[in-house]
Amino acid sequence: MRIGQGYDVHKLEDGETLILGGIRIPHTHGLSGHSDADVLLHAITDAVLGALGEGDIGRHFPDTDPAYKGADSAALLQQVVAMADERGMKLGNIDATLMAQKPKMAPYIEDMRARIAELFQAETTQVNVKATTTEKLGFTGREEGMAAQAVVLLTEK
């Protein structure tokens, strides 16, 4: 068994599309980044890399590399899941928290769980996604950005 944790932050900007957990979410603003800025999938990707002892997302997919400009974060996560698979590891479970003042995430949580489980070729019950507003405090509370953290347990196949 191996455990890893991940944390990521992206800035909210006008004119960007909001994609979280691989799901497109209607909102006034979206997250900006070199990739599609899916902060939740980035935290999960970092947690898998942490469990594998393989550094972080920026080491494997540098934001200086034009190949990853506008990258689909789901495809990046799939590459890291394949890395785990090659090492004889599969998902045990994920627990993740999204920090976002708005919009209300509750209507999208089940779709996120299902998509994340699909990326791991796992069951939805192995994935838990939570959201918190941070009560209007800090950069997330001021709606300047969103943050996500994740813990991932990998088990031997």
Ligand SMILES: Nc1ccn([C@@H]2O[C@H](COP(=O)(O)O)[C@@H](O)[C@H]2O)c(=O)n1
């Ligand atoms: N963007 C969000 C934030 C929170 N939720 C849900 O509301 C509950 C209460 O939020 P607090 O910030 O007061 O903890 C939280 O447990 C989530 O279920 C949400 O859907 N979207």
Ligand SMILES: C[C@@]1(CO)OP(=O)(O)OP(=O)(O)OC[C@H]1O
């Ligand atoms: C995903 C990558 C690569 O496109 O870019 P960003 O979208 O900026 O995301 P970040 O969380 O800063 O880290 C890793 C990057 O290298």
